[in-house]
Amino acid sequence: xxxxxxxxxxxxxxxxxxxxxxxxxxxxxxxxxxxxxxxxxxxxxxxxxxxxxxxxxxxxxxxxxxxxxxxxxxxxxxxxxxxxxxxxxxxxxxxxxxxxxxxxxxxxxxxxxxxxxxxxxxxxxxxxxxxxxxxxxxxxxxxxxxxxxxxxxxxxxxxxxxxxxxxxxxxxxxxxxxxxxxxxxxxxxxxxxxxxxxxxxxxxxxxxxxxxxxxxxxxxxxxxxxxxxxxxxxxxxxxxxxxxxxxxxxxxxxxxxxxxxxxxxxxxxxxxxxx
DNA sequence: CGTTACCCCTGGAGGC
DNA sequence: TGCCTCCAGGGGTAAC
Numbered sequence: 001x002x003x004x005x006x007x008x009x010x011x012x013x014x015x016x017x018x019x020x021x022x023x024x025x026x027x028x029x030x031x032x033x034x035x036x037x038x039x040x041x042x043x044x045x046x047x048x049x050x051x052x053x054x055x056x057x058x059x060x061x062x063x064x065x066x067x068x069x070x071x072x073x074x075x076x077x078x079x080x081x082x083x084x085x086x087x088x089x090x091x092x093x094x095x096x097x098x099x100x101x102x103x104x105x106x107x108x109x110x111x112x113x114x115x116x117x118x119x120x121x122x123x124x125x126x127x128x129x130x131x132x133x134x135x136x137x138x139x140x141x142x143x144x145x146x147x148x149x150x151x152x153x154x155x156x157x158x159x160x161x162x163x164x165x166x167x168x169x170x171x172x173x174x175x176x177x178x179x180x181x182x183x184x185x186x187x188x189x190x191x192x193x194x195x196x197x198x199x200x201x202x203x204x205x206x207x208x209x210x211x212x213x214x215x216x217x218x219x220x221x222x223x224x225x226x227x228x229x230x231x232x233x234x235x236x237x238x239x240x241x242x243x244x245x246x247x248x249x250x251x252x253x254x255x256x257x258x259x260x261x262x263x264x265x266x267x268x269x270x271x272x273x274x275x
Numbered sequence: 276c277g278t279t280a281c282c283c284c285t286g287g288a289g290g291c
Numbered sequence: 292t293g294c295c296t297c298c299a300g301g302g303g304t305a306a307c
Contacts, residue, residue, distance in 0.1 A: 003300055032301085034283070058301075080285080080302050095285085113284045158278060165297090166303070174300055193298060243300090263279060266298085 002077040004139065004172030005212055008056045009219035010083050013227030014053055017085055017105055023064070025101035031137030033097065033119045034078065040119055045073070045100070057135050057171030059117075061126055084108045085227050086227030100221040138242045139208055144170060146202030150244040153193035153201075160196060162263040164208070173208060176243045177215070179268045181208040182243045188258070188274040189267045242268040 002010070026042040038044075048064040055061065060083075062073035070150070077083070092099070098109035099116060109116070121129045137144045142202055163169060164178045182189050184207040187200060192272075196204075200217045205248035241251050250270040260267050 006300080076301080078284095079299070111284095111287065113299085113301095115284065117302095164276085165301090176300055254291075264281085265301095 002058060002059060002081065003177055003215075004035045005176030005177075005215035005219055007060060007077060007172075008055055008216050010011060010077070010131060010227060011053050011060055013053050014083065014085070014107070018050050018062075018102065018107060019052050020049065021102040021104075022047065023100055024252070025099070027099040027101070028097065029092070029120075030097040030114065033111060033114045034076075035119060037118055038120065041042060041118075042081070044071075044120065055133055056127075056239075057138070057167055059132065061173045063126075066126065068147060071123055072129075072148070074117070074119040074126070074129065074131070075109070076117035078111060078113065080113040080128055081109060081111035081116035083227060084110070125273040135167055135171050137171070139170050139172050141255065146205045146207075147197065150181075150196075150201040157191040158193060159190050159262055160187060160193045160204075161267050163252065163267070164192045172195075172212070175265050175267075176240065177211050179243045180240055181211045183269060183274060184211060186274055188271070189262065189269050191275070213254055 025047050026045040028037050029043060031037060043063065048070045051063045052059060052066060053062055058076060058184075060075040060077075062075065064070040065075055066072050084107075086108050088101060088104070088106050090106065092108070093110070096108055096110045097110040097114070097116075100107040109118070117131075119129070119131070127134060137148070152169060153160075153163065161178050161182060163174065164173045164181070179189065181204065185200070185204040187196060187204055242257050245257045245268060247256045248259055249255065251271055252273045255270065255271065255272045257268055258271050260269075
């Protein structure tokens with residue numbers, strides 16, 4: 001489920017409850033998610049205080065006293081991961097793979113498909129972790145603007161849509177918001193990135209930013225429900241203009257939305273409104 | 276170097 | 292009801 005907005009909203013949901021708390025227990029019920037979970041990780045974590053929670057792309061970064069002998073817990077929700085805060089002692093259900101227990105609450109990670117990731121980085125410099133060091137710019141940062149993306153795509157002949165999803169270029173834009181942003185900007189997802197004008201990139205980038213920020217704001221209004229509920233990601237089913245609307249009428253022109261496959265992922269767009 | 280195919284895994288939807 | 296196929300909001304790696 002999670003794209004950047006879901007990860008950010010999850011982070012915001014944890015902020016009032018987790019930072020400042022000490023890990024009193026760590027339970028790993030699966031030997032591995034995407035990566036193997038070191039057998040010694042639980043004992044390494046117990047006793048450390050979570051000082052802050054930050055985000056890089058779709059990774060959540062838990063600062064566990066990293067500047068005084070600790071390190072960073074790196075969490076990626078993958079395709080089907082979700083976080084919840086539950087009362088201590090709450091029975092776990094299927095696919096509840098990780099518990100981080102604090103004095104008053106337990107952070108529980110559920111991930112049916114196990115594409116998620118849990119990693120430990122010893123020491124303070126988490127940005128130098130191999131998986132983080134190669135990441136591109138944050139889409140909500142000032143650095144990410146139309147001129148920058150135009151410059152970055154001069155030698156890229158791939159279609160723009162899979163490029164927007166390339167985390168080595170820009171992080172956090174997943175399959176839904178890539179389609180939605182391109183629809184808002186009126187750009188065909190099939191168009192080669194190096195055949196899009198600077199002016200159109202100056203429309204696309206704000207469209208991406210607006211799409212992500214709108215979604216964060218919508219999720220943010222129900223943050224408590226999200227992190228505290230055991231329901232799914234219902235609050236994130238923001239109205240999509242084209243995503244998952246194959247053959248439905250386009251909101252702008254009424255002609256049918258088309259679905260195509262690009263780099264193994266479904267793309268939705270309006271052939272009439274997007275060029 | 277840039278681009279794409281494949282793979283990891285479980286579950287739900289729909290066809291027969 | 293069961294069985295099969297396909298699909299799913301991610302991303303690292305290998306091969307072209």
